[in-house]
Amino acid sequence: MNKDQVVYTVRATSPNGCVSPLSPAYVVIRSGSAAQISYSSPDPFSPNPSVTITNTGYGQYVYSFDNGPILNNNGQFTSVPLGAHSVTVWDIKGGENSCPERSISVAETIDFPHFLTPNGDGVNDTWNILGLSGRQGVKIYIFDRHGKLLKELIPSSPGWDGTYNGNPLPATDYWFEVQYPDIFGNTLVYRDHFSLKR
Known part of the structure; x- marks a missing residue:
């Protein structure tokens, strides 16, 4: 069991002393804070430009780089082309009370002819x-x-x-x-x- 889960069971007792059987176990998952998204990238003039997205929120996340395909790649993007870019982050479990999508602008990559x-x-x-x-x-x-x-x-x-x-x-x-x-x-x-x- 995950440390963020709590199991509850219910047994009802009537005013005249009748006791119900024990209910099935209910698992309650404690929600965490909203997703905190940050990124890191090497020097914009790096010969191997990459971007790493770090998400410290609860959930299972997928990513889209520059509105491209949705990837389950742990937020790792390599061979980043020249220019400024954006990454969109989704919690795949989403739901009404979650923040299902967040977009951030990430570092640019720059080059020069040698x-x-x-x-x-x-x-x-x-x-x-x-x-x-x-x-x-x-x-x-x-x-x-x-x-x-x-x-x-x-x-x-x-x-x-x-x-x-x-x-x-x-x-x-x-x-x-x-x-x-x-x-x-x-x-x-x-x-x-x-x-x-x-």
Whole structure:
């Protein structure tokens, strides 16, 4: 028996002393608090983006990622595509007094090309951050190895073509900084580098 269950039996006695047989056992399950849902995910720039949903409420839960199929996967989502996402959580036992569905917004995944090859072939001819194109307030800065600012971008722009003042820059590594608001409005900063190949 579960520690949250209590078994009751009933025996009735009439005023004139007649006693009924013992009733069948009734199991009463104590209800817990409402579901408390939280999530965790690695750095938004992780090469293997995943999201883990944690639910500390009572019940048996299933999950839907971005309105996709309903899964009984313990809240584990791997290979999360770029962008912002939502997860819907259902208690499969539901019922009138339960909260049958809860939706939360979860972390986004973001990526960047590791190479820029501006040779006109249509592949990696420009460089930009991936996964933030619809986000407002994003700033992207590109620097040379000495820290000189070469270009400021926004995600919806075509990107950087490997030039400075119209002149092609040499093949080497370049550094970037992206400042962006997360889904809660906090400004996050990420720095890394990529290679320009000619």
